[in-house]
Amino acid sequence: MKVDNPTSRDIAELAGVSQATVSRALRNSPLVRDETRERVQKIARDLNYFVNRSAARLRTQQSNTIALLLFDETEGEDAQINPFFLSMLGYISRAASGLGYDVLVSIQQLSDDWHIEYQASNRADGLILLGYGDYTSYREKLAALAEANTRFTIWGPKIGGEPGHSLGCDNVDGGYQATRHLLENGRQRIALLGTTSQRSPELAARYDGYCKALREAGIEPDEQLIVDASSADGEGYRAILELLERGVEFDAVFAVTDVIAIDAMRALEDNGLSVPRDVAVVGFDDVPLAAYVTPPLTTVRQDIRQAAEGLVRGIVGLIEGEPVESSLMAPKLVVRASCGAL
Amino acid sequence: MKVDNPTSRDIAELAGVSQATVSRALRNSPLVRDETRERVQKIARDLNYFVNRSAARLRTQQSNTIALLLFDETEGEDAQINPFFLSMLGYISRAASGLGYDVLVSIQQLSDDWHIEYQASNRADGLILLGYGDYTSYREKLAALAEANTRFTIWGPKIGGEPGHSLGCDNVDGGYQATRHLLENGRQRIALLGTTSQRSPELAARYDGYCKALREAGIEPDEQLIVDASSADGEGYRAILELLERGVEFDAVFAVTDVIAIDAMRALEDNGLSVPRDVAVVGFDDVPLAAYVTPPLTTVRQDIRQAAEGLVRGIVGLIEGEPVESSLMAPKLVVRASCGAL
């Protein structure tokens, strides 16, 4: 009764049926009589038999696997993946598993060109791309994927004309919510720390939302209040210094990322400005640190779980031939102390 | 010249050789003449051909895939995976990819029992288990894996008698380093916040290291200085209050996790004790927050990358039949301001 690596043939022999019937019974085919099905399944269980997925894959030409390609921005040996994507991974894995798909994870460098291989080699039925939000750098890669009829979905905003399915955060709405919240709390001179360049479409969209909220309140965005800053170390600090140097008055700051915001808060305090009394601050992303800084940072949060589930639904839809549409998710304002509303 | 989903047969036809020769040429077999190999490979490239991995897997009975099973401690819908394991994932993926293996990721609940299936179904050649450090709860599962001849390696300390390969942090050494550092900086009355229970062997080992350092300095561990505390919210705070209530004198605290340490620092400050002037504090883990609290926390760090690479080497060794031994990695003390040494 002990077989080492049992196959469906072994089960068939023990059950006294054909191998085809075993296959049907294990897949709960309605073509099999109840009694037969149960007998076969019991034997399979007793033998610790599991369907050989390699064989099933070859036969069905499906892998029931999704490849999750994480783009690693840091060239070099030390992989530092954006923690936002890392925490998405947990939810992606669960959602995929719920739909019967395995998840293959790979870290990719900008120079890598293996994307197409995943589907072409039958290792995966489709791809989820994380960290490819900056379409401008990846346009060619994405075009090549589409050219090869690869199914993929991407986390990021759709600018228009890009191939493939995407799911993104409505960054315009996020910037709008942040700015509007400051306005509602009586702030009038709201500085923007970030970028207006289309090189970073996600960040530029947050700026657009900022402008929209201001104009809605009858305020024309003021060049003097806008300072360029990236999320690199010290950029937020430097931006505040520049603002102070300009001698322009301001009573609030909207930073397009939490990293910039936290850095900026330090600069404000160092220069004798109290947050939020003198200057209210709002960030974007809700990084784990945001809740722990002093004062705790008001920020805009993207629902990671919803995003993950949307991406999985998207790629599975593409794989199974259902219609899927690219879409944007509404972010949510998380009010803490730094904006002065508490 | 355009074939939709080319197979090795298509390449063979175009190259005017047999399908077997194509297979050999693509795998760089020395049996193939240089000229032939190059001709075949060029055609494959031109056609965007990739070896069908499903077929290769079935034929070779290998998947060249490692399953990474992350244990999720939070039962329920909201997957909150320990960030330490999440960041390990990046390095595991790279190391595996360097050795020619794909990585399949799955989040598992305690109630799940799919572990065996991964290898039995040919989805993976072996498993890496993360978050299964508390052997006592998993002993049965691990025994079942071993019983089924599943190859696996586990992150955690080996207590003795457990089946399978493991790689862990030398927690005794970590606790020893932390305590010894405090002693060297003149602290004599060092409180321990944590647990001595064998239910948490990793934490208990840190306590053992603490005792070892004290005894080496001629100090007998004092029951009065040892307070039970878990990493749950507020436990570190409560532990300090208990210590103060006992009325026992102390000039330093070694907390077995950073979470406890950070919580404890807050309690100390709230009770008018300055860190590190009155009480020096050392934690364990080097969580991201540790560098950002005030004062920055001195702590013990495990080398995530080294751990990841060790686990991958371990499982690949098992798969490829090389001898592998379970081992412990030495952690490293990261000196910041909270211990008073800076």
Next chain:
DNA sequence: CTGAAAGCGCTTACAG
């Protein structure tokens, strides 16, 4: 409801 048969696309011993 069940079985005999074909075939998915490779890899590799065997023969030359």
Next chain:
DNA sequence: CTGAAAGCGCTTACAG
């Protein structure tokens, strides 16, 4: 150095 052939373990049309 190359080819013909077998076979990995399934799933599924086809026939009854």
